Amino acid sequence: MKIAIIGGGPGGYVAAIKAAQMGAEVVLIEKEYIGGTCLNTGCIPTKVLLHSTEIYHQLRNEAEDLGLEINDLKVNWRNLLTRKELVATQLVEGVKNILRTMNVEVVRGYAKFTSTKTIEVSLTAGGKRSISFDKAIVATGSKSIIIPVPGHDLEGVITSREAMSLEEIPESICIVGGGVIGVEFANIYSNLGTQITIIEMLPELVANMDQEIVNSLEEALLTKGVKVYKSAKVLRIDRSGKELQVTAQLGDDPFQVIAEKVIMATGRKPSGDGLGLEEIGVKVDRGAIQVDRLFKTDVDNIYAIGDCTGGVQLAHVASASGLMVAELIMGERMAMDFRTIPYCVYTNPELASVGLTERDAVMKGYKIKVGKFPMYGNGKSVITGNVRGMVKIIADENTGEVLGVHIAGNSATELIASGAVAMRLEATVQELITTIYAHPTVGEAIHEAAESVFGRAIHIP
Template sequence: MAVTITMPKLGLTMTEGTVSSWSKKAGDPVSEGDVLFVVSTDKLTYEVKAECDGILASVLVAEGDDAPVAATVAIIAEPGEDPASLAESAPAPAPSKTADKDEPIETTSPAASSIQESDRGGKKVVVIGGGPGGYVCAIKLAQLGASVTVVEKERMGGTCLNWGCIPTKVLVHTAELYHETINGSDLGLIVKDASVDWAALMTRKTGVVDQLVGGVEGLMVANGIDVVYGEASFVSSRSLKIGNDTLEFDAAVVATGSETVIPPIPGVDLPGIVTSKEALSFDSVPKSMTVVGGGVIGMEFACVYATLGTKVTVVEMLDTVLPPIDREISAIARASMEALGVKFYTSSKVTGFTDKGGKIATSVETPDVPISVESEKVLMSVGRKASTASLNLENAGIRHDRGKITVDRFMATSVPGIYAIGDCCSPIQLAHVASAEGEIAAENVMGESKAMDYKTVPSCVYTMPELASVGLTEAEAVKRGHSIKIGRFPLSANGKSLIMKGYDGLIKFVVDDRYDEILGVHIVGPRATDLIVEGALALRLEATVDEVVTTIHAHPTVGEALAEAALAVNGKAIHMPPS
């Protein structure tokens, strides 16, 4: 049976759209998911895709012509149907409402220069930055009745979706599967000549990113949010300049994120020295790589590339890698990475880089003697800084410390009506923190008085094995004056972890000795980044270990080890001999 393709409704006020281009012509075969045509309105462009396989039997609206919302634009014939007969019986094409076919179509594509004023009522709020902080804030603002415009200089989704969290985890997932495959003999899994198709992996990474970015763009449309592409800078405390245009607002939220810090080390501009952004898109898997910095980003890339066969060396100035993580947990992770072949130099400093004809020599001062490490690539991963240089904060009177915007616990800046969220101001540079701050800021913009609470922020590290943490580490709890008890449960004693080869995993509870209140939960092992949610909820509810213990945990799961670790706080673990 034939399927009609209609003009979609892409916003609350949309009544018609223009077919700006066709990707298929009448008679062409189409597959589910193929782009059929592109719709343009005065606020956006949108790709309409086929929802089934078949033949494009009839095109009813030509390129450049308009059609009302819900009008039939095309007909797809199912396999076996006669496209010619369907075309003959199709309704007449919708009349064109375009006054001048040569008149340019205004869009909110990156090339667009004009800013469309929202035709909705409500408080006019501009959100600068479309990352996980900005787009969540924008949606919350729209839900609360604001007229919202998002200004994004590159792509919706920001660093996280495009060049950070999401594409990195695509590589991590494939690396994990590859590692399981080539080491699967004890699982009864034999795969001869297993290999990674790097080009296919890059294509998959791009596909996942594009799907999620498209989803965010769709959420903007669904919530009636205007999106303007360009770089914003403040003209005053109530107006922005984007390109040659000016945008006035009643309130603003700065959500411009962060960028990689590049320290002034001699030779740091040599070819082959990259940031995490470039490390996601190498032409091929490098034979060797030096990672400068032992933080989360550096360790995730170290694991990925070491698993794929790269000889990886890590140089870290501190005496430990992953310094925010509980020392006991990070030590287990380091040992696992060393088993992958990663070489560590801690308490060491990079002093320079030299071109060695196809390789880069990294000069390192170690606690013993100076050394030189040669590698094909060098990943600079020493931290990130607020990305605010182009905003001209001074024009709005916004207080900042070397670019990092100063905010209070309500996410308010020094200027009434202007807020900031995410990496450009936050004490914790994590995507989920930016999202939470975005919701807080949105509510306060609209007249509430909500404060941000960082007590329950979980940290997740996608190394192999995974690490996750929430609340105080053992050292932090002692430093704050708590008398503490520790509960540990090794995942080697957990059935599901044993099945998953999580032999070295550990769950650790840090608990106040007086009240048995849970102060921190720390996990290394399979599914750690999923399990930490229970720890975050426990801190949110100020739970005691007894409340975790008396919650029935499903079997067989890794999660039941949380209950065992809680029992271990008072020496009552069931599946572990008494100490």
């Protein structure tokens, strides 16, 4: 079986490795980075910056409370950027080594389908190469959306990619967009003392998550001095001396924000166009490759996974899809439960969700019971000083089945895996209650939230 995969991100390279493990002859075509946006300019680098700046912020503000004396604490921005690059490089080189070990051929260049069995690659090193295949998987990811307001192309108006490699720490930043990308960069730079303003078009930050846990993050940002405008629309961006002036509108009232940099964090769009797919019979709608529930396109031997399909834009969803499609092509069927997708925000407090929010459960017609437990009642959270946030569990009132788990707090992005497993196994609240959790751990808050569904939590009145 000859499989051609276009795109070497967390969907493509994972599919390549899995298919090679199962005996396929695999060619992986990548135009820029092995590891894709995630490893090189997205998930991994941003988390390095979040980790280091969070330590700095905590020590600067809480060292005395922690029993520490620190003199002349400061950020070496160049060293931090170097660490960011080293971490990304280490992980990318690890992926490259696995691909070599599995005999996956990596071809550098731009791919275009010339038939349902051939791809022409314009090689990065020059020239062209034709690659034939039995099956193909498209995993070309997504790209930043730039809203076309007047002034969007001015110097100093940047995307998240440039925001990770600024030469100096700006004194002020206006972030257009209060989704995951926007609030993570607000966290990074506010930790460093930058004056941050967020302008969000929707009435809520991180609108796809349960708003009760998002409120914990918004409170933390406001405490750091971040200004947040919701239900606001950016009208234009102008140069104001050495700075930028963002004109926006809140209701009927216009307002201005002066900032050194403007980060466009208005989401990402699928990168499924320019591949010659439509010419061979594959439907593409505004860059989103159309697929069925098994990720197959209208052409039987061509599949598409990850962000380029216009679905959930998360690296772990692309990887899960890649595993599923590779096994499907190789004659096996992996049952992937896409109800249990965890959504994570790596701020302080961290946010993590899996399953239905309270609002979604009600809209779907469930009769629900809700359990909540605040992190200030959790021993480990008090120890670390991270007492903001809660665990919230949504359960079916009739069966007790866990419908959703939502966490704001320290280690939320790690703990959410237990919620995903519970939902995958169709666990009930009672089964969570009768599971023993180690003490002292943040995970005990899940146990307490489960008890709270029945009004019997131990460590809150």
